[in-house]
Amino acid sequence: MYYHKYVSGKYDMEFYVNEYGQETVIVNGLKVSKQFSFMGNTHRFKVYEHGEDVLYTFIARFRNDGKLILRIYRNRKYTERIAVGSGNKPKSLTSKLKREGIKKLHAYEVEAASLLLEEAAKYD
DSSP: OEEEEEEETTEEEEEEEOTTSEEEEEETTEEEEEEEOSSOOEEEEEEEETTEEEEEEEEEEEOTTSOEEEEEEETTEEEEEEEEOBOOOOOSOSOHHHHHHHHHHHTTOHHHHHHHHHHHHTTO
8 A cells, every 4th residue: 555645735635545556636635536547547636726726637657666656747847756655544534624523523613513524524
C-alpha cells in the first residue's frame, strides 16, 4: 500500500493506493477521484483557490523497480515529482466535516453538529 499527503494552501490532498490497485484521491476529506490500475493512472480534479478554479492532475506510475512515482501538475504546469513511500493511510476521521461535527457535539451545539454530520454522511 502507498500513501502520500500533499498540502496546497488550505487543501489537504491525499493520494492512496490499496493492496488491490485501487487509487484514491481525497481533498479535505472528500473523495474526488477513484480508479483501478496496477500500472498507475491519471487523476484530475478542481479546487477553488484565491477566487478561481484550479485544475490539479496527479499522475501515478510504477517504475520497473516497483516504486511509485507521483507527478503533480497545477493548471497543467508541472509542480513536483514525488517518490511515494509504502505505508498505510492514517487511521483518523477522513472528513473534516465529521471532525468539526464532533467538536460541536462535545461543545453541546447539537443542531450545528447534526447539520455537519448529516453533510459528512453524504460523502461516505
